[in-house]
Amino acid sequence: MDSIFNGKGICPSNIAATQKVRNVKISPNTKQIIYQVVPFYKGPERMTSEIWLADTDVAESARRLTHGLFNDRSAVFHPDGNSVIFVSDRQQPGKAKDLYQILLSDVEDGCNPRILGLGRSVQEFELSPDGQHIAYSSVRTSSAEPDPCDAKVYRDGIQNSSLSLWVYSFDTGGSRLIDGIDYTYHIESFTWSPDGFELLYRLRKGKEAEFSEREVIIQRVSIAPESLPVTIGSYPRSPSGSNIWLDSGHIVELQNYEPRNSLDARALFVHNISTPRSRLGRTKRLKRLYGDFEDAVRIVDMQTKGYTSENGESGMIAVEVCSDVDTHIDAVYFHRNDSHHLFAVLPLFRTQGEAIWFGAWDAKYAFDSATSKSTIVVAAVLSSGIRNEPPNVWSIRINENIGTRDSPPRPAIPSGDIRWHDVPNLYYPSLSSVRYKLSSHLDWLKRAESVRTEVIHWLVDDGTKLSGIVRSPSSAVNYPLPTVLFIHGGPYRRDIPDYMPYFCNWRELLATAGYLVISPNYRGSQGRGHAFAYAANQGIGAHDWPDCESMVDEVIRRGWADPTRLAVAGWSHGGSLTAWGVTLTKNRFKAAVVGAGASNWEGMVMESGSPELEKAIGQRDPWDCEAHRRNLSPVHRVDGVSTAVLILHGDKDERVPVGQAIGLYRGLQRKATETGKRGAELVIYPREPHGFLERGHAQNVMERVLRHFDKWL
Secondary structure, three states, X not given: OOOOOOOOOOOHHHHHOOEEEEEEEEOOOOOEEEXXXXXXXXXXXOOOEEEXXXXXXXXXXXXXXXXXXXXXXXXXXXOOOOEEEEEEOOOOOXXXXXXXXXXHHHHHHOOOXXXXXXXXXOOOXXXXXXXXXXEEEEEOOOOOOXXXXXXXXXXXXXXXXXXXXEEEEOOOOOEEEOOOXXXXXXXXXXXXXXXXXXXXXXXXXXXXHHHHHOXXXXXXXXXXXXXXXXXXXXXXXXXXXXXXXXXXXXXXXXXXXXXXXXXXXXXXXXXXXXXXXXXXXXXXXXXXXXXXOOEEEEEEEOOOOOOOOOOOOEEEEEEEEEEOOEEEEEEEEEEOOOOOOOEEEEEEEEOOOOEEEEEEEEEEEEXXXXXXXXXXXXXXXXXXXXXXXXXXXXXXXXXXXXXXXXXXXXXXXXXXXXXXXXXXXXXXOOOEXXXXXXXXXXXXXXXXXXXXXXEEEEEOOOOOEEEEEEEEEOOOOOOOEEEEEEEOOOOOOOOOOOOOOXXXXXHHHHHHOOOEEEEEEOOOOOOOOHHHHHHHHHOOOXXXXXXXXXXXXXXHHOXXXXXXXXXXXXXXXXXXXXXXXXXXXXXOOOEEEEXXXXXXXXXXXXXXOOHHHHHHHHOOOOOOOOHHHOXXXXXXXXXXXXXXXXXXXXXXXXXXXXXXXXXXXXXXXXXXXXXXXXXXXXXXXXXXXXXXXXXXXXXXXXXXXXXXXXXXX
16 A cells, blocks of 8 residues: 555655645636646745636636746736736745736737836735726834844734735825724725725734634725725624625625624625614624525625626625535625615536635626627636546636616525525526636646545434545455545535645545545534534534544445544544544544644633634633533543554644644553554644645655554554
8 A cells, every 4th residue: 555655646745746726817808817826835945836827718728927936926807907917026036025017918928027116015905996006905014123022912902913004006106005094903804895996994903813703893994095994883703705895885795604603604794885883793784695504605706897787786796605515606696776686696607526626716797888798707726536637727608698687587486485594596597608628737636546536425313414525446346445534624614526635635645545535524514504514513522523433334334444444534623523533432443643633622722823713612611611521622531542643733833732732642652552652653843834834744744644554554
């Protein structure tokens, strides 16, 4: 089974050296697509990345727009469609983050972008809908003398925000600080009004992750000089991603189904911008779409000024919706003046044995006034474990004369049979579409030995139906196989039939090495709506671990897994569940890998970057918990463990502090059986946060995982 040093196929060296494809954007007229290609991990030199350009309706048309000598990223089309704006470190490689512009008419003569000369480093940016301005955030500088003492002073809210918000004018070439904002708060996100005259932004007390679980204020401000902000309302905790302000007069965003919950399904929330100041997290005051049985996980604004026929009276967004192991993208259409038909839904795309890479998609609507025809394009990075297709950019063009919308769409089901917060109940007639594969990245993965991937479902004892992914060697004929239970993180994530191994995703790596790899979507996961996700609030071990172990029982029942050769592994919350499982079962699993996992939940509340989230998962904290409950963490149950546990952790991990790994290792060394003591190993990687950055460390992690399972399983 030793495939570490063969230099071919799905092996640690190839995975650590590979690239990822992301940040897909469609041009305003829908005729071109840009995206980013970046190494997964940083080599000995600084990080670099490339911007690529493709023609929407031409297969295999992707070509480099920039050549990868610098870190070119976050590219977007200018609203006029004639140029691309992006962030780069060209002036100070590895340091500065400046904005650059490439005229697409000059591309054939070579890439020669011009710097916009903002005079300060850019963190995030967004172009105004009319293309006249860029709003951007920048790290604030102080004119005060630096304090010779570098002590960090902690208080509620920590310290003044490190970011300021600026507006750049293409006409003048200058920038102006939006000085009415209270910069004692941290700017969490910002977006433009549809007319380009105002900014909508969110503020919280500090930039650290724990402040995302506290009240967040939302304000609007004119970009005219000396304007004062107006507070629209507040959220009980941070929404997911940015707000979108629509021409229809609505503000939309993604929040948890019950916005106060740290652990819950995500849903789409709709507010009217003219509504008086309110608590925007109160569901009775707003519309909530999705979230009952499917999860809305990402939204984009589909309209571009100059390419819509609606005269400022409508809005259209695209919504990524997780449905068990599948994904679909819907267009949701809002109208300002039709209270009876406030919204309607246009299904655009659904996965078929494939998966969308984390948020790597875009959707755009365009209307041609000359022909009175409308078109919609979806572009996405798709991969398929079932078909062994690596991630690449695909386009889907949808043609339908929906531009005028002279009559409302017809109901999908009678309005009396649906609640206001269910999945939207209106849709447009079925549409015709054509699909193109635009790129051919990661060909080494296509040529590698294939992995057999399939989705299975089974019932647990209380009647709940679960799903999971099974991966195995394509050449496997002699079942049962040694089996690894590989658990996804989160807990609000899911395992889907994608095809992209990386440093902490060992599914394909282990399958090609001869193992059966099973990955359950346990309760608390994404894609099954509120009740399924909210089950995580009963605490770790209530449903999640029993659900994971039930998949082991299911593949044993089917004759696929060898019950005498079982292992368990995971990263982040997957590592936490691994630690939970091996200290609970003691000897069922021969080997385990705990990657960046928690072993003491009270310690997580005290030390991690997200204390409220960790309290929700662990259901305890050190200052309120009764004494009799203080034996419910893995470190309290290490006595008698005979599983050989490999513990991997980064020493700069703020999400799960490294002490969690050290504590588990020390406990195993002192309390495990002789086999457990002999098999326990702790590896700490310098400089690494929760998700590793360095190529050498990424490769070493995967090599150690293979060696550990080959030795003990």
